[in-house]
Amino acid sequence: MTMFRNKWTYLGLVIIILFILCAILAPWIAPEDPYKINLVQELAPPGEGHIMGRDINGSDILSRLIYGARISITIGLVVVLISSFVGILLGLISGYYGGWIDLLLMRLVDILLAFPGLLLAIALVAVLGPSITNVVIALTALGWVSFARLVRGQVISVKEREYVLAAKTSGQSDIRVMVLHILPNIVSTVIVQATFNIAGVIISESSLSFLGLGAPPGTPSWGAMLSEGKQVILDAPHVSFFPGLAILLVVLAFNFVGDGLRDKFDPKTGRE
Amino acid sequence: MLGDYALPGDKQELRENLGLDRPILVQYGDYLTGIVQGDLGISIHSKRAVTEEIWERIPASAELMMGAMVVALLIAFPFGILSALKPYGILDSTSMLVSFLGVAMPNFWLGPLLIILFSIQLDWLPINERGGLEHLILPSITLGTAMAAMLSRMIRSSLLEVLGEDYVLNARAKGLPERQVILKHALRNALIPVITVIGLQIGVLLSGAIITEAIFDWPGMGSLLLDGIYNRNYPLVQGCILTIASIYVIVNLITDITYAWVDPRVRLS
Amino acid sequence: MMHSQETKPILEVNDLCVVFKTEAGRATILDKVSFKLQKNKTLGIVGESGSGKTITALSVLNLIPSPPLDSMSGEIRFQGENLLTFTKSQLRKVRGNRIAYIFQEPMTALNPVLTIGDQIVEMIRAHNSISKKEARDKAVHLLTEVGITSPIQRLKNYPHEISGGMRQRAMIAIALSCDPDILIADEPTTALDVTIQAQVLDLFKYLIESRGMSIIFVTHDLGVIAEIADDILVLQAGKTIEYDSIDKVFHDPQHPYTQKLLSLIKGGVA
Numbered sequence: 001m002t003m004f005r006n007k008w009t010y011l012g013l014v015i016i017i018l019f020i021l022c023a024i025l026a027p028w029i030a031p032e033d034p035y036k037i038n039l040v041q042e043l044a045p046p047g048e049g050h051i052m053g054r055d056i057n058g059s060d061i062l063s064r065l066i067y068g069a070r071i072s073i074t075i076g077l078v079v080v081l082i083s084s085f086v087g088i089l090l091g092l093i094s095g096y097y098g099g100w101i102d103l104l105l106m107r108l109v110d111i112l113l114a115f116p117g118l119l120l121a122i123a124l125v126a127v128l129g130p131s132i133t134n135v136v137i138a139l140t141a142l143g144w145v146s147f148a149r150l151v152r153g154q155v156i157s158v159k160e161r162e163y164v165l166a167a168k169t170s171g172q173s174d175i176r177v178m179v180l181h182i183l184p185n186i187v188s189t190v191i192v193q194a195t196f197n198i199a200g201v202i203i204s205e206s207s208l209s210f211l212g213l214g215a216p217p218g219t220p221s222w223g224a225m226l227s228e229g230k231q232v233i234l235d236a237p238h239v240s241f242f243p244g245l246a247i248l249l250v251v252l253a254f255n256f257v258g259d260g261l262r263d264k265f266d267p268k269t270g271r272e
Numbered sequence: 273m274l275g276d277y278a279l280p281g282d283k284q285e286l287r288e289n290l291g292l293d294r295p296i297l298v299q300y301g302d303y304l305t306g307i308v309q310g311d312l313g314i315s316i317h318s319k320r321a322v323t324e325e326i327w328e329r330i331p332a333s334a335e336l337m338m339g340a341m342v343v344a345l346l347i348a349f350p351f352g353i354l355s356a357l358k359p360y361g362i363l364d365s366t367s368m369l370v371s372f373l374g375v376a377m378p379n380f381w382l383g384p385l386l387i388i389l390f391s392i393q394l395d396w397l398p399i400n401e402r403g404g405l406e407h408l409i410l411p412s413i414t415l416g417t418a419m420a421a422m423l424s425r426m427i428r429s430s431l432l433e434v435l436g437e438d439y440v441l442n443a444r445a446k447g448l449p450e451r452q453v454i455l456k457h458a459l460r461n462a463l464i465p466v467i468t469v470i471g472l473q474i475g476v477l478l479s480g481a482i483i484t485e486a487i488f489d490w491p492g493m494g495s496l497l498l499d500g501i502y503n504r505n506y507p508l509v510q511g512c513i514l515t516i517a518s519i520y521v522i523v524n525l526i527t528d529i530t531y532a533w534v535d536p537r538v539r540l541s
Numbered sequence: 542m543m544h545s546q547e548t549k550p551i552l553e554v555n556d557l558c559v560v561f562k563t564e565a566g567r568a569t570i571l572d573k574v575s576f577k578l579q580k581n582k583t584l585g586i587v588g589e590s591g592s593g594k595t596i597t598a599l600s601v602l603n604l605i606p607s608p609p610l611d612s613m614s615g616e617i618r619f620q621g622e623n624l625l626t627f628t629k630s631q632l633r634k635v636r637g638n639r640i641a642y643i644f645q646e647p648m649t650a651l652n653p654v655l656t657i658g659d660q661i662v663e664m665i666r667a668h669n670s671i672s673k674k675e676a677r678d679k680a681v682h683l684l685t686e687v688g689i690t691s692p693i694q695r696l697k698n699y700p701h702e703i704s705g706g707m708r709q710r711a712m713i714a715i716a717l718s719c720d721p722d723i724l725i726a727d728e729p730t731t732a733l734d735v736t737i738q739a740q741v742l743d744l745f746k747y748l749i750e751s752r753g754m755s756i757i758f759v760t761h762d763l764g765v766i767a768e769i770a771d772d773i774l775v776l777q778a779g780k781t782i783e784y785d786s787i788d789k790v791f792h793d794p795q796h797p798y799t800q801k802l803l804s805l806i807k808g809g810v811a
C-alpha cells in the first residue's frame with residue numbers, strides 16, 4: 001500500500017529530508033567554514049577543492065549553501081509555526097462564534113489578501129528596518145491570514161455536524177468542543193496549507209534578502225548570495241547559479257509534498 | 273541623515289524644517305491633505321517633490337509591465353488554447369510540466385540565468401538598464417514568465433470546461449463552421465474568467481517588478497522604492513508605496529468594470 | 542410491423558450501433574437500433590434515462606463528442622445517402638439546414654453572452670448568403686411564428702433575460718430558421734411547467750401542419766407521445782423494445798416493459 005499516489009511526492013520528500021539534514025548537520029558536512037575569507041581564490045569557478053566555486057570573498061559556495069539551508073529552514077519553520085498558531089486560533093474563534101468578531105476578522109483578512117504579499121512584506125520591512133528578525137516579523141504578520149481563513153471555513157462546515165452538536169448539547173464547554181471535536185477534523189487541511197506556506201516563506205525570505213531587506217550581506221542566506229551573485233555576474237556566473245537552484249528545488253519539493261498530502265487527505269479518495 | 277557627526281543645533285534645525293517638531297496628528301493631517309492635492313512631500317535627500325520623483329519613474333515601470341504582459345499573453349494564449357483543444361496530448365503534458373516550473377522558479381534566479389545565457393554566453397542582448405527594445409526583452413521575460421505559466425493553465429481549464437457545454441454542441445448542431453464555434457462561442461465565454469485573473473495578476477506583476485528592476489538596474493518605481501528604503505528616505509518610501517497601492521486598486525476597479533461589460537449576466541438591469 | 546410502406550421514408554436508420562470508450566473498456570450504448578421517419582409524420586422515441594434515446598437523436602447528425610465516442614456503425618439514410626459516411630463539411634451543410642436539433646435545456650443550449658437575435662442570425666447566415674438586415678427580418682418572422690410577443694425587442698435580449706417558455710420557443714425558432722426537412726427535438730417540454738408544456742406541444746402540432754415538417758420527438762413522457770406522435774420507438778438499455786404505430790403500441794403492447802410504461806400513464810389513452 002503506497003503512501004502517496006504521485007511519485008513526484010517522494011522526490012519532494014527526499015529533497016526536503018536532504019535539506020533538513022544539511023541544516024542540522026551543517027557544521028559537520030560543510031567542507032569549509034562559510035565565512036572563511038580566501039582572497040587568493042576569490043570568484044574561483046567550480047573545480048578542485050570547491051565543487052561549486054567560490055564567491056567574492058573566496059568562501060566556498062557549497063559550504064555557504066549548506067549553511068544557508070539552516071537560515072531558510074529556520075525562518076520557514078518559525079514563521080509557519082507562529083503564524084499557523086495565530087491563524088488557527090483566530091480562525092477557530094471567528095468560525096465558531098461568528099457575529100461581529102467574524103465580520104471584523106474577515107474584513108481584515110480581505111484587506112490583507114487584497115494586496116500582493118511581497119508588496120506588503122516590503123512595506124512592513126521598510127517601516128521596521130531591514131534585518132532578518134524584521135523579515136520574520138513581517139512574514140508572520142502576513143502569514144496568519146491564509147491559516148485563519150482556511151480554518152474558519154473548515155470550522156463553519158464542521159460545526160454543524162452531529163458529533164459537534166452532540167458535544168455541545170451534552171454541556172461541554174466551548175473550548176473543549178473546539179479542541180477535542182473540531183480541531184482533529186481540520187488538522188489535515190492545516191498541514192497541507194502549512195506545507196505550501198513553508199515554500200512561500202522560503203521564497204519570500206529569499207526575495208527580501210535578495211533585495212537587501214533581510215539577511216545582511218555576508219550572511220550565507222540563499223537570497224543574499226543571489227544578490228552578491230548579481231554584482232559579479234559578468235565574471236562569475238556560478239555564484240548566482242547554485243543558490244538559485246537550491247531555492248527552486250526546495251520550493252518545488254514542498255509544493256510536491258503539499259500536493260501529495262492534499263491528494264491523500266482528499267475525502268473523495270481516502271479518509272478525511 | 274545628517275551623518276553621525278551632526279551637532280545638536282543642526283539636528284534641531286533639520287527637525288524644524290521637516291516639521292517633525294509639530295504634534296503627530298497635525299503632521300498626519302497635513303500629509304493627508306497633501307495627498308489629496310497630489311503632494312506627497314519632499315524627498316529627504318534630493319529635496320525634490322516626491323511626486324516629481326515618482327512621476328519620472330513611471331514610464332520605465334509602465335514599459336516593463338507592458339513588456340511582461342505581452343510576453344505572458346503571447347505564450348499563454350497559444351499554449352492554453354492548443355492544450356484545451358487536444359487535452360492530455362503531448363503539447364498539453366509538456367505545457368503542464370513547463371508551467372509548473374515557471375510558477376515555482378524564483379524570478380531572481382531566472383533573471384540572472386537569462387543574463388548568463390543570452391548576454392554573456394551568446395552575447396545577443398545587453399545586460400541591463402533601460403534603452404532600446406533589446407534592453408526590454410530579458411526583463412520582460414523574467415517578469416512575465418510566472419504569469420505566462422499560470423495564465424496558460426487557466427486558459428486551458430476554462431476553455432476545456434466551456435468546450436463541454438451544451439451551447440458549444442448546439443453551435444455545431446446548427447452547422448456553424450468549426451472556426452466560428454471555437455472563436456465566437458467557446459473562446460468568448462472561456463475568456464470571461466480569464467480577464468479577472470489577468471487583472472488580479474497585474475498586482476503580482478507590480479511586486480515582481482520590484483525584484484526585476486533590482487536584477488536589471490531598471491530605473492522604475494521599484495528601484496526608487498528600494499533606494500528610499502536603503503536611505504531611510506521615509507517620504508519617498510511612503511509615496512512609492514501609496515502610489516503602487518493606488519495603481520493596484522485602480523487596476524482592480526477597471527477589471528471589475530471590464531468583467532461586467534463582457535459578461536451580460538453580471539450587468540445590473 | 543410498419544403500417545404503410547408506400548411512401549419512401551425521409552429518414553431511415555438501419556442497425557445503428559454506437560460504442561463508447563469508458564474506464565472499464567468499450568461499452569455498447571446503442572445496439573442495432575432501426576427505425577424509419579415518414580414525411581410529415583412524428584416519430585416518438587421513448588425510454589427511461591440511460592435508455593439511449595438522446596444518443597440516438599445525436600447520432601443522426603453525428604454530434605456525439607469524441608471522447609467518449611469510440612465508433613458508430615450502421616446506416617443513417619437521408620436523401621439517398623448515408624450520413625455516417627459524410628465528411629465534416631458535408632455534415633455541416635446538413636446540420637441546421639436540412640435536419641435541425643433542439644436541445645433539452647434552453648438555458649444551457651443558448652450561449653449566455655450572445656443575444657437571441659445574434660444566435661438566430663448567425664444560424665441563418667451560416668447556410669444562406671443574405672444580408673444581416675434580411676436575416677434579422679427573417680428572425681422577427683420566426684419569433685412571431687413560434688408565438689413570441691414583441692419579437693423586435695426579444696432580438697436584443699440575452700437568454701437569461703427572458704422566461705423559460707420563451708427560451709424554448711426561441712430555440713424552436715432557431716431550429717426552424719433554415720427551413721429544415723426534419724426537426725429532432727430532445728425532451729423539449731420536460732424542463733417546462735405543465736401549462737407551458739401544453740402550449741409548446743400545440744406549437745409543434747401547428748408547425749407539423751403549417752410547414753409539413755417531419756419530427757423526431759425524444760421524451761420519457763408517454764403522455765406527451767400520446768398527444769403528438771404517429772409512430773413510436775421504445776428503447777431500453779440501447780436496444781429496441783417496441784417499434785410500431787402509436788395505435789398498435791398503445792392498444793397491443795408486445796413487451797412487458799412497454800406495458801409497464803403504459804400503466805404509468807394515468808387514465809390510459811383514448
